[in-house]
Amino acid sequence: xxxxxxxxxxxxxxxAGLLAGCGSQPASTSExxxxxxxxxxxxxPKFKIGLPWWTSTDPSxxxxxxxxxxxxxxxxxxxxxxxxxxxxxxxxxNITELISRGVNGILLxxxxxxxxxxxxxxxxxxxxxYATYFRxxxxxxxxxxxxxxxxxxGGCHEDDQQCAYDITKSMVDMGVKNLCVVNIAxxxxxxxxxxxxxxxxxxxxxxxxxxxxxxxxxxxxxTKTIESYIAAYxxxxxxxxxxxxxxxxxxxxxxxxxxxNMAGTVKVGRIDWDTTMGDYFxxxxxxxxxxxxxxxxxxxxxxxxINAVIGTPINTDGSPCWLQTNYLxxxxxxxxxxxxxxxxxxxxxxxxxxxxxxxxxFYDPSIxxxxxxxxxxxxxxxxxxxxxxxxxx
Amino acid sequence: xxSISEERKRGKFRTREFLANNFSFIGFALVxxxxxxxxxxxxxxxxxxxNIFNDFFTIGLGALGLIFVMSLGELDLSxxxxxxxxxxxxxxxxDASLVLILPAxxxxxxxxxxxxxxLVSRLHVESFIETLAMSFVIRGITxxxxxxxxxxxxxxxxxxxxIIKVATFAVVAxxxxxxxxxxxxxKHIRSVGSIAEAARQSGVPVEKTKLLAFxxxxxxxxxxGFFCLVxxxxxxxxxxxxxxxSTLLAVVFGGMPLTGGWPVRFRSALVGSVSMAVITxxxxxxxxxxxxxxxxQGAILIGVVTLSFDRRNAVVIK
Numbered sequence: 001x002x003x004x005x006x007x008x009x010x011x012x013x014x015x016a017g018l019l020a021g022c023g024s025q026p027a028s029t030s031e032x033x034x035x036x037x038x039x040x041x042x043x044x045p046k047f048k049i050g051l052p053w054w055t056s057t058d059p060s061x062x063x064x065x066x067x068x069x070x071x072x073x074x075x076x077x078x079x080x081x082x083x084x085x086x087x088x089x090x091x092x093x094n095i096t097e098l099i100s101r102g103v104n105g106i107l108l109x110x111x112x113x114x115x116x117x118x119x120x121x122x123x124x125x126x127x128x129x130y131a132t133y134f135r136x137x138x139x140x141x142x143x144x145x146x147x148x149x150x151x152x153x154g155g156c157h158e159d160d161q162q163c164a165y166d167i168t169k170s171m172v173d174m175g176v177k178n179l180c181v182v183n184i185a186x187x188x189x190x191x192x193x194x195x196x197x198x199x200x201x202x203x204x205x206x207x208x209x210x211x212x213x214x215x216x217x218x219x220x221x222x223t224k225t226i227e228s229y230i231a232a233y234x235x236x237x238x239x240x241x242x243x244x245x246x247x248x249x250x251x252x253x254x255x256x257x258x259x260x261n262m263a264g265t266v267k268v269g270r271i272d273w274d275t276t277m278g279d280y281f282x283x284x285x286x287x288x289x290x291x292x293x294x295x296x297x298x299x300x301x302x303x304x305x306i307n308a309v310i311g312t313p314i315n316t317d318g319s320p321c322w323l324q325t326n327y328l329x330x331x332x333x334x335x336x337x338x339x340x341x342x343x344x345x346x347x348x349x350x351x352x353x354x355x356x357x358x359x360x361x362f363y364d365p366s367i368x369x370x371x372x373x374x375x376x377x378x379x380x381x382x383x384x385x386x387x388x389x390x391x392x393x
Numbered sequence: 394x395x396s397i398s399e400e401r402k403r404g405k406f407r408t409r410e411f412l413a414n415n416f417s418f419i420g421f422a423l424v425x426x427x428x429x430x431x432x433x434x435x436x437x438x439x440x441x442x443x444n445i446f447n448d449f450f451t452i453g454l455g456a457l458g459l460i461f462v463m464s465l466g467e468l469d470l471s472x473x474x475x476x477x478x479x480x481x482x483x484x485x486x487x488d489a490s491l492v493l494i495l496p497a498x499x500x501x502x503x504x505x506x507x508x509x510x511x512l513v514s515r516l517h518v519e520s521f522i523e524t525l526a527m528s529f530v531i532r533g534i535t536x537x538x539x540x541x542x543x544x545x546x547x548x549x550x551x552x553x554x555x556i557i558k559v560a561t562f563a564v565v566a567x568x569x570x571x572x573x574x575x576x577x578x579x580k581h582i583r584s585v586g587s588i589a590e591a592a593r594q595s596g597v598p599v600e601k602t603k604l605l606a607f608x609x610x611x612x613x614x615x616x617x618g619f620f621c622l623v624x625x626x627x628x629x630x631x632x633x634x635x636x637x638x639s640t641l642l643a644v645v646f647g648g649m650p651l652t653g654g655w656p657v658r659f660r661s662a663l664v665g666s667v668s669m670a671v672i673t674x675x676x677x678x679x680x681x682x683x684x685x686x687x688x689x690q691g692a693i694l695i696g697v698v699t700l701s702f703d704r705r706n707a708v709v710i711k
Contacts, residue, residue, distance in 0.1 A: 055683040083683040087631035088542065092624055096447060097677065100440035114544020114627045121547060187541015187629065215630075 044362050047077045047309050049302070050098030050106040052084035052091055058247045059275045060294050063344045067295045068107065070348040071302040074355040075310065075362075088115040095122055095130075105129040105153070105309040107302055112187060113139040116146050123151045131155045131305035133298045135189050147320055153308035154320030156297040160190045163271055163290050163327040164197025164242055169205065170288045170329075171269050176238030178208045180229045182222070184243035185215035194242045194271065210236055217245050219252045226256035241270035250276050254285055271327070275344055278336035292328035292339070295349045296379050300325065300372055303359040312361035314369050321369050325376050335381055342384045347392055349384050417648035417664040420697070424668050428675030435678050436671065443555060449670035450558050451476075451617045455640035456647070456662035457569045458613030461606040463644060464573075466586040466653035467513060467520035469607065472614050472640055474531035475505045476633030479618025481535045484543040484628035491549060498619035499612060505531060506611020510604035528637070535630055542629040549623040558620065565616065566663065572609075573659045582606055586653030642690060643669040646697050 049072050053065060065081075072079040080103055084094045088111040098106055099122065106123065110116055110132055123130045132155035137143040146152050171179065181198055184191045191214065202209045210233045213225045222244070229236055239257075241249055250270060257263040263285040270277075273291035280286030304321045307314050314321035330336055343349060350359070358375065361367040429436045436445075455472050462469045479498040486497035509527055512518045551557075573579040581602045584592035593599045621632050647665020650656045672693070676686045 081680070082677060083681075083686065085631070085634070085683070087634065088625040088627040088629050089621055089632055093447065097444050100444055111629065111631075112542040112544065112627055114542060115625050117544075117547045118550060118624075118626045121550060185541070185630065187539065192541070 044076045044310050044360075047075075047104040047306070048080050048102065049077055049305065049309070050080045050082065050095075050101070050103035052086070052094035052098070052106075052108055053081045054084055054086055056247065059340075059344045060273065063348075064294050064298050066346075067299040067348045067350075068302050070350070070352060071299050071355060071359075072306065074352040075306045075360055077306065077309075087111055091115065092118060092122075095119060099123070099126045099128055103128060105131070105305045107131050107133060107298070107305055109134045110189075113137055113142045113189065116142055120146055120149045120152065124149060127151070129153050129305060129308045131301050131308070132157075133301035134158070134293075136160070136193065138189055138192070147322075150318070152320050153313065154304045154315075154322050155301045156304075156323045156325050158190075158293050158297065158325055158327055160193035160271075161197040161200070164194035164240075165201045166197075166327070166329075167269050167271060167288060167290045168198050168201035168240065171238050171240060171267055172201065172205045172207055174238075174267050174287055176207060176267050178210055178233065178235045179238040179240060180210050180233060180236050181212040181240045181242050182216055182225060182244055182249075183212055183214050184245065188243075191243060198240065198242060208235075212242075216249075219246060219248060222246050222249055222252040223256050226253050227260075230256070230260050230262065236266060238267045238269070241268070241272075243271055248274075248276070250274055250280065250286065254280055257285070273330065273336075273339055273343075275340050277330065278333045278340065281331070281333040281336050287331070289330045289336070290327040291330070292343070292379075292381065293325050295343055296376065297325045299348070299350060300359075300375070303355070304372075307359075307361050307367075310362055312365070314361065314367070314372065321372065323369070323372055323376060326379070328380055330381070338381050338385050341392060342381070342388055345392060347388055349379075351388075351391075354387070417646070417658075417661060417668070420646060420648075421664050421668045421671075424671050424675075428671060428678075432675055432678040436675050441674060441678070445667075445670045445674045446555070446559070448673050449666050450562055451620060451636070452639050452643050452669060453562060453663060453666035454565060454613050454617050454620075455636060456643045456666045457566060458610035459640050459644050460569070460573065460649070460657070460659060460662045461582055462520075462610045463649055463651070464582045464586045464653045464657045465603055465606055466589075467603065467606075468641075469509065469524045469610050470521065470637050471505065471509060471524040471528040471531060472610065473633040473636030473638075474528035474535070475502050475611055475614035476618045476621060476636050477628075477630065478502075478505065478531045478535045478633075479615040480622040480628040480632045481539050481543070483619055483622045484545050485538070487545040487549075491546060494545065494549065494622065495619050498622070499615040502611040502613070502615020502618060503608055504611070506608040506614070507604070509611065510607030513607065514600040514603035532630070539628060539630055542627050544627050545622065547626050550626060552620070552623040561616070561620075565613070569613075569662075570659055578602070578605065583653070583655045583657060586657065587655050638690075639669065640666075642694050645694060651698070 051068060069079050080098060080101060082094045082097060084090045086109060091108060091111060092115065095106060106128055108130065110119065116137065119130060129151050131153040134157065136157040137146060183194055195212065198209065211229065216222050216225055226239070229239070239253060241253065246252070253268060254263055257266055264283070267287045268285065269288040271290050272294065273289050277286060277289055300323060304314055330339065356363055358371065359367065435441060459469060459472065479501045482501040483494040483498040486493040509524055512523045513520045581592070581597045584597050585599050585602050589599055618633070622628050643665040644661050645665065646668050647661030648658060649661040649665065676689060
């Protein structure tokens with residue numbers, strides 16, 4: 001009897017709660033009452049930016065998060081992070097939750113083009129701006145639809161195909177004739193573009209592309225893959241790490257090569273930088289890296305979003321601010337060490353004051369898309385070193 | 394006349410029995426109260442209730458299917474893979490016609506369930522091993538078929554509406570409840586889960602019962618696959634990832650005995666699913682990282698199994 005009464009009470013409470021949820025109006029975001037356009041207010045209204053993010057202790061991932069947080073807080077906003085595994089299903093759930101938490105804007109790295117119309121529908125219904133980072137939109141129909149959306153602020157992306165082409169050519173110039181590749185999951189826009197870039201370079205130069213393995217996320221799997229390459233392809237003389245979500249990927253590859261006395265013999269290159277490159281450059285077991293976009297792309301994407309949220313969009317004609325950031329090239333220990341010190345330290349690549357003076361249109365109405373393009377054009381390891389030399393001991 | 398100590402023992406036994414019988418409700422109430430306090434009242438806010446329902450919806454459907462399989466004393470670790478595969482097949486069916494998406498998802502789930510059932514019931518492969526192996530096979534096939542991700546028309550998002558999902562869950566839950574509690578099939582399942590040989594000697598079609606339970610579980614996973622597909626309008630190789638862990642945790646937290654049989658209560662699926670959705674939502678509102686959430690969920694699983702496992706009735710040698 002007692003348990004039946006208890007069950008009935010619990011069911012009634014849950015039902016009441018569900019009906020309250022069903023009956024509620026869609027979450028109306030408290031859009032900041034912006035007077036920025038007229039410049040009559042002296043302070044940016046409060047706002048919240050939502051960020052689906054995955055937990056990692058990898059310094060590269062941590063530095064991305066730090067740069068985004070600095071950007072948001074420089075404008076006086078709050079960053080609301082929510083754990084995500086960055087799959088399409090997870091991101092949709094994340095967006096639902098962020099909207100219910102009353103964010104004014106959402107920054108996301110889309111898992112695929114096909115999820116973007118769904119994202120647009122959700123954000124447009126809720127009146128929430130959104131921006132993308134790290135990803136181009138390859139499907140022209142989807143791109144046209146998203147670009148026409150009032151709530152798509154824009155975002156940054158890289159020319160992954162050109163990057164993969166350039167790094168493959170670099171490795172060919174170093175003498176590589178038989179190349180194995182490791183890439184992120186198929187279907188991911190960056191993965192597909194990097195595949196295309198590698199293929200283009202391989203076709204032009206006539207080298208052999210022996211194998212490509214996708215979606216390696218653990219060190220164990222990385223070790224097995226490299227050892228499989230070594231066993232299956234004795235002629236292999238180059239490994240390109242075109243992309244991976246595996247922590248400590250480069251040390252894992254170097255260890256596997258070293259165990260088979262092939263470190264230094266097999267040329268190793270990677271797209272996306274990490275903290276371990278310097279030592280391997282010094283020992284000549286690592287040869288070329290393209291990256292540097294980890295920090296600049298999300299930061300600028302965040303600033304594009306923030307400017308839209310606070311009522312001062314970068315483009316005044318209603319079109320999204322769509323920027324391409326460059327891949328930077330590293331080939332020496334000194335450059336790699338500077339990268340670690342100035343890109344992955346506690347100081348972000350742009351300080352709060354630098355952000356306020358060059359990226360927030362509320363404070364300088366002359367800021368436009370060309371301003372951001374100049375920032376991109378001037379951005380390099382040397383640029384960050386020059387600006388922050390005295391700030392880091 | 395009983396001595397005072399014997400009366401006290403009887404009292405303690407009744408309390409322990411009450412706790413054991415109502416473990417799922419007590420756990421649910423504790424979880425709600427705890428997270429409502431820790432989230433400073435945000436947990437049961439109107440907006441968050443729909444987030445909890447969205448979490449609960451897919452896990453709940455999966456748990457409803459798992460109840461039938463686990464009541465047999467079996468396991469189905471392929472539920473996540475079935476969800477992903479169904480969504481993938483649905484995305485291909487969308488190329489022909491949007492109307493075909495749901496039937497394609499249901500049939501693909503049903504067929505995988507049929508395979509699981511045949512292998513377990515006819516070939517007597519241990520369900521833990523069989524369904525684990527099946528999950529690898531299906532994941533591989535899904536990856537091969539999708540070669541990345543596939544999208545469907547955004548018009549299908551209409552099926553992601555709150556009313557449709559609430560109605561769907563209510564209909565499926567009621568149907569499963571009737572099937573489990575009021576039909577011979579439901580009674581057969583628990584008989585087989587208790588002592589299969591005795592059930593067989595009593596005329597229960599053991600193999601057919603197992604087959605149908607796995608098929609039903611597969612069918613419900615097909616429904617989950619459909620709703621996953623229309624939610625994101627995308628099928629990917631990651632659809633249904635870790636779903637088996639979430640549903641297993643849900644039914645165990647709901648008080649499901651791992652040994653199956655007559656002690657199984659249908660409410661385990663519902664109460665456990667809601668509890669897990671509340672825990673997930675609460676941890677997210679608190680801003681706990683993914684790693685911390687995993688640790689908490691793992692600790693809950695260990696704790697619940699330790700507290701609720703009935704050692705006295707566990708069959709050591711069959």
